Amino acid sequence: MNMEQYIDRAEQDLLHVYNRYKIVLDRGEGMYLYDIQGKRYLDFGAGIAVFALGYHNKEYNDALKAQIDKLIHTSNYYYNVPAIQAAGKLKRVSGMDRVFFTNSGAEANEGAIKAARKYAYRRDSSADHEIIAMNHSFHGRTMGALAVTGNAHYREAFEPLIGNIRFAQFNDFQSVLDQVTDKTCAIMLEPVQGEGGMRPAEGEFLKQIRALCDERDILLIFDEVQCGMGRCGHMYAWQGYGVKPDILTTAKALGCGVPIGAFLMTERTAQRSLEPGDHGTTYGGNPLACAAAEKVLDLFEKNHIIENVRETGAYLEQQLEGLRERHACVRERRGMGLMQGLEFTCPVGGIINAALERGLILINAGTHVLRFVPPLIVTKENIDDMIIILEACIRCAAED
Numbered sequence: 001m002n003m004e005q006y007i008d009r010a011e012q013d014l015l016h017v018y019n020r021y022k023i024v025l026d027r028g029e030g031m032y033l034y035d036i037q038g039k040r041y042l043d044f045g046a047g048i049a050v051f052a053l054g055y056h057n058k059e060y061n062d063a064l065k066a067q068i069d070k071l072i073h074t075s076n077y078y079y080n081v082p083a084i085q086a087a088g089k090l091k092r093v094s095g096m097d098r099v100f101f102t103n104s105g106a107e108a109n110e111g112a113i114k115a116a117r118k119y120a121y122r123r124d125s126s127a128d129h130e131i132i133a134m135n136h137s138f139h140g141r142t143m144g145a146l147a148v149t150g151n152a153h154y155r156e157a158f159e160p161l162i163g164n165i166r167f168a169q170f171n172d173f174q175s176v177l178d179q180v181t182d183k184t185c186a187i188m189l190e191p192v193q194g195e196g197g198m199r200p201a202e203g204e205f206l207k208q209i210r211a212l213c214d215e216r217d218i219l220l221i222f223d224e225v226q227c228g229m230g231r232c233g234h235m236y237a238w239q240g241y242g243v244k245p246d247i248l249t250t251a252k253a254l255g256c257g258v259p260i261g262a263f264l265m266t267e268r269t270a271q272r273s274l275e276p277g278d279h280g281t282t283y284g285g286n287p288l289a290c291a292a293a294e295k296v297l298d299l300f301e302k303n304h305i306i307e308n309v310r311e312t313g314a315y316l317e318q319q320l321e322g323l324r325e326r327h328a329c330v331r332e333r334r335g336m337g338l339m340q341g342l343e344f345t346c347p348v349g350g351i352i353n354a355a356l357e358r359g360l361i362l363i364n365a366g367t368h369v370l371r372f373v374p375p376l377i378v379t380k381e382n383i384d385d386m387i388i389i390l391e392a393c394i395r396c397a398a399e400d
């Protein structure tokens with residue numbers, strides 16, 4: 001079948017919940033993806049901030065193959081070595097104390113919400129607790145994660161979701177204070193908002209929230225599903241801010257393509273929260289997924305991924321600022337490290353399609369924001385190549 005025939009088949013068989021770009025991807029190599037016709041694309045999307053190590057990394061692939069030949073799944077009735085190793089490494093790099101492995105980011109957030117509610121339940125011997133989340137946040141598509149997602153359009157048709165969620169304005173501490181009640185059990189936010197438009201928190205905002213949480217015995221939950229795993233120049237963004245959450249969620253790059261996420265907590269939180277029987281998963285923490293996460297964490301260190309993010313992130317920022325200065329249709333650059341966004345005065349769909357045409361994969365974050373989340377092995381040369389293509393696309397798509 002050719003590409004058009006595959007796409008026709010997909011549109012007949014798959015549930016239509018995505019408006020996909022019209023390419024069928026086949027394989028990858030480093031920073032590049034190839035479609036089934038052999039056309040090459042420079043990838044600045046990384047499967048939505050997932051494939052941090054680049055495609056076809058031999059050590060990673062070999063580790064997965066070895067684990068497949070040993071044991072793929074056990075269930076959580078038993079221990080397995082990759083989960084033990086991955087948990088130890090994840091604890092060390094995240095600064096947290098306890099790990100629960102999940103299969104996705106949304107599922108990690110579901111667990112975080114349950115943990116927060118259980119914490120307050122054990123403290124107060126009553127239920128009905130409230131969570132404060134942020135406008136323009138994104139925490140996933142399942143009912144609990146959706147309930148704390150600050151985008152009414154995503155939530156509307158599916159209500160009632162879980163109750164007792166209040167929304168505050170990101171980077172506006174007073175608006176958070178205004179939502180606090182005796183029933184507040186947690187404040188949940190992304191240190192750098194992703195889907196909501198690539199918006200970093202202000203350090204002072206996070207510090208004020210941390211102090212509020214300490215004062216009122218409220219748990220602070222950071223969703224680092226997108227901004228964690230090195231993307232913002234620290235293994236986890238909280239480390240750059242110096243504001244530590246009680247519960248941390250992670251996923252996307254953790255398995256570099258093998259579905260795995262986790263929620264983690266401090267020992268103090270763990271001692272007062274979920275107990276045996278409160279939570280579980282069949283697949284979560286299985287040996288295959290954990291072998292992937294373990295190898296990813298090893299390779300981050302071995303390949304100096306964080307150092308590369310700092311260097312190339314600064315360069316990307318500088319190049320994007322240049323674009324902003326040269327083009328009136330670019331309103332603002334926002335972001336941190338290799339998690340950058342350009343907000344345009346017009347929708348960016350045309351630019352993304354024009355870029356694809358020229359062999360560059362870009363993604364959006366909302367209708368007006370181009371999102372730059374390349375594999376974390378990106379080089380300055382890759383960034384130069386991207387900028388040249390993007391600038392040509394801006395000229396023809398936005399300024400015609």
Ligand SMILES: *Cc1c(COP(=O)(O)O)cnc(C)c1O
Nearest residue numbers: 104105106138139140194225226
């Ligand atoms: C992608 C994302 C999620 C959801 O992760 P899934 O693996 O798609 O369920 C949650 N939070 C943030 C910040 C994300 O970027």
